[in-house]
Amino acid sequence: MRGVLRSHRAGALPALALVLVAAWSPTSARAAIPGLAESPVHWEHEQDFCGVGVDWDTGWVPGGSPVQVRIHFELGCEFAAQLDGKGVMVWPPSMSLYFQGDPRGGEFSQNIGINFGADIRWDIDLPIGGHFEGEMPIPFVPRIDVGCLDRSTPFTPFLLSGNPDRPATLLCTVGPILVFEYDLLDLILPSITGLASAWIRIYLTVDLHSYLQGSKIVVSEHEQEITEEYGRATVYPRGAPAMDMTAQYFADLSHQIIVTVSPQVEFEILTFDFGFDIVNVNIPIPAMDDQWVFDPAELSFYFPDISNSPELDFGRTQVGRPRLKRFAVENVGFDELKLYARSALPFGVDARLGDPSEEPLSIPAPGMDDIIVSFDPGGEGNASGILRLETNDPDEPWVDVRLLGEATFEDVGEYTDPDDCEGEECFDHNPGYATTCGCRVPGEGGGTLWPLAGLLGLGWGIARRWRRRGC
Structure with missing residues (x-):
C-alpha cells in the first residue's frame, strides 16, 4: 500500500482516504484479542x-x-x-x-x-x-x-x-x-x-x-x-x-x-x-x-470486564463541521482491559485504534478511558453506523455500539453536549492514547488522514490546521 500512496499526487488523497476507511465494515470477521x-x-x-x-x-x-x-x-x-x-x-x-x-x-x-x-x-x-x-x-x-x-x-x-x-x-x-x-x-x-x-x-x-x-x-x-x-x-x-x-x-x-x-x-x-x-x-x-x-x-x-453505553448519538450535526464526541469505556473487572476500535464513514476513529500492528488501547482495572469518535456527514439526512470494540473480555469479545446522527446544512451553532469536544480539548483530555479522528477534508470525500499526511510529507502545517479544525 505504501508504494501505491507514493505513486499518487497529493490531490488524490481524499479518494485514497475513502478507500482506507471504507475497507473496514462492521461485518468484517476478526478474532478477538487473545486473553x-x-x-x-x-x-x-x-x-x-x-x-x-x-x-x-x-x-x-x-x-x-x-x-x-x-x-x-x-x-x-x-x-x-x-x-x-x-x-x-x-x-x-x-x-x-x-x-x-x-x-x-x-x-x-x-x-x-x-x-x-x-x-x-x-x-x-x-x-x-x-x-x-x-x-x-x-x-x-x-x-x-x-x-x-x-x-x-x-x-x-x-x-x-x-x-x-x-x-x-x-x-x-x-x-x-x-x-x-x-x-x-x-x-x-x-x-x-x-x-x-x-x-x-x-x-x-x-x-x-x-x-x-x-x-x-x-x-x-x-x-x-x-x-x-x-x-x-x-x-x-x-x-x-x-x-x-x-x-x-x-x-x-x-x-x-x-x-x-x-x-x-x-x-x-x-x-x-x-x-x-x-x-x-x-x-x-x-x-x-x-x-x-x-x-x-x-x-x-480474574478477568477484565468492559462496561459502556450501548449507543452514541451525535444529534444534529452541520455538514462541513465534523463533530467529535468522547465515548467512555470503563473496565469494571480485575485485570487489564485491552481493546481495538473501528468504525466506518460517515463515522470514524483514529485508524491506529484498529490497526492490529499497533498495541491495543489498555485500560487498567479498575479504570476508564475515552475514545474520540467523529461524525463527518457528506450530505443531509439521518445516519447510523456501528463502533466495533474488539476486546480481551472473555464474556464480550466483540461489543457493537450504535452510532446515530442527523446531518443538516443549517447552522446548528456550537456543539455543547457534555461529551462534545473540539480540537486540542479532545486530546488533552485523553493523554494516555493520543487519539485522532476520522474526519473529512472540507469539500472532499473524507477519511482518516493523519497517517496519510505523514506518509506523503504534506507537512506539519497542514496537520496543525486540520487539528485546529477538530480533525
Missing part, C-alpha cells in the same frame, strides 16, 4: 505405609546347622509427592483451561525404615574340647533407615501422558551393609574372650524401584478429565469478572522392594579361625500398585 488468566496450583500427598503388610519371621535357619538365627523383620515405608504449577485460562475462540507445571516444580520422595529383631541358638563342639549350647536374643539390633544418596527426585509436573519426565523414578541399591556385629562369647563365656571369639554379623541388601506417574486432572467444570500434558478442558463464561473452580490430581504409585538378609558367623580360637555364611534370606515383598488421590486445589481466575 489469558492464571492461577497458581499446588498439590501434595503422603503415604506412610508400603501398600502391603510387611512383618516377616524367617524361622530358625539354616536347619541342622550348629549355629542358627531367627530374624524378625518389619518394613516401614513413607512416600510423598508435591507438585507446583498453574492453571492457565485462555480465550478466544472459546475459553479453555490447561495446566502448566513449574520447571522442576515437582518432587517425589521415599523413606524406607527397617526394624530388626533377632535370636540366636547354638550347639557347638569346640576343637579344643568342650560343648556349648544355648539360645538368646541378639541384643542391640538397630532400626535402620535405608535410602538412596538422594531420597527424592525432581521433575516437571504434571507427569501426564506426553511429559518427558513421566514416570518420576527412584532407583536405589543399598548394600550389602553391615547392620549388626557382636561377639557372642562376651555374653556366653566372658572369661575366655582373650582366647576365643564367636562373631555374629548380619548384612543387609535392599533394592528399591519406585515409580510415580500422573493419571489425570479432573476439573469441577462439568467434571472434565485432562489426561495429557497441556490437554484442555472447556470452560463456560459466567458473566462475571472472576471465576473459582477446583481441580483434583490423580497419580499412580508403584514400587518393588527386594530385601536380602545375610547372617554370618566367624569363630577365632587362639590363632585358629573359621567362619561361614549361615544363609541368605530373601524377604518376599509383593510389588505394590496404588492410586493416589490428591486433595482438590482451589483455583481463582
Whole structure:
C-alpha cells in the first residue's frame, strides 16, 4: 500500500482516504484479542505405609546347622509427592483451561525404615574340647533407615501422558551393609574372650524401584478429565469478572522392594579361625500398585470486564463541521482491559485504534478511558453506523455500539453536549492514547488522514490546521 500512496499526487488523497476507511465494515470477521488468566496450583500427598503388610519371621535357619538365627523383620515405608504449577485460562475462540507445571516444580520422595529383631541358638563342639549350647536374643539390633544418596527426585509436573519426565523414578541399591556385629562369647563365656571369639554379623541388601506417574486432572467444570500434558478442558463464561473452580490430581504409585538378609558367623580360637555364611534370606515383598488421590486445589481466575453505553448519538450535526464526541469505556473487572476500535464513514476513529500492528488501547482495572469518535456527514439526512470494540473480555469479545446522527446544512451553532469536544480539548483530555479522528477534508470525500499526511510529507502545517479544525 505504501508504494501505491507514493505513486499518487497529493490531490488524490481524499479518494485514497475513502478507500482506507471504507475497507473496514462492521461485518468484517476478526478474532478477538487473545486473553489469558492464571492461577497458581499446588498439590501434595503422603503415604506412610508400603501398600502391603510387611512383618516377616524367617524361622530358625539354616536347619541342622550348629549355629542358627531367627530374624524378625518389619518394613516401614513413607512416600510423598508435591507438585507446583498453574492453571492457565485462555480465550478466544472459546475459553479453555490447561495446566502448566513449574520447571522442576515437582518432587517425589521415599523413606524406607527397617526394624530388626533377632535370636540366636547354638550347639557347638569346640576343637579344643568342650560343648556349648544355648539360645538368646541378639541384643542391640538397630532400626535402620535405608535410602538412596538422594531420597527424592525432581521433575516437571504434571507427569501426564506426553511429559518427558513421566514416570518420576527412584532407583536405589543399598548394600550389602553391615547392620549388626557382636561377639557372642562376651555374653556366653566372658572369661575366655582373650582366647576365643564367636562373631555374629548380619548384612543387609535392599533394592528399591519406585515409580510415580500422573493419571489425570479432573476439573469441577462439568467434571472434565485432562489426561495429557497441556490437554484442555472447556470452560463456560459466567458473566462475571472472576471465576473459582477446583481441580483434583490423580497419580499412580508403584514400587518393588527386594530385601536380602545375610547372617554370618566367624569363630577365632587362639590363632585358629573359621567362619561361614549361615544363609541368605530373601524377604518376599509383593510389588505394590496404588492410586493416589490428591486433595482438590482451589483455583481463582480474574478477568477484565468492559462496561459502556450501548449507543452514541451525535444529534444534529452541520455538514462541513465534523463533530467529535468522547465515548467512555470503563473496565469494571480485575485485570487489564485491552481493546481495538473501528468504525466506518460517515463515522470514524483514529485508524491506529484498529490497526492490529499497533498495541491495543489498555485500560487498567479498575479504570476508564475515552475514545474520540467523529461524525463527518457528506450530505443531509439521518445516519447510523456501528463502533466495533474488539476486546480481551472473555464474556464480550466483540461489543457493537450504535452510532446515530442527523446531518443538516443549517447552522446548528456550537456543539455543547457534555461529551462534545473540539480540537486540542479532545486530546488533552485523553493523554494516555493520543487519539485522532476520522474526519473529512472540507469539500472532499473524507477519511482518516493523519497517517496519510505523514506518509506523503504534506507537512506539519497542514496537520496543525486540520487539528485546529477538530480533525
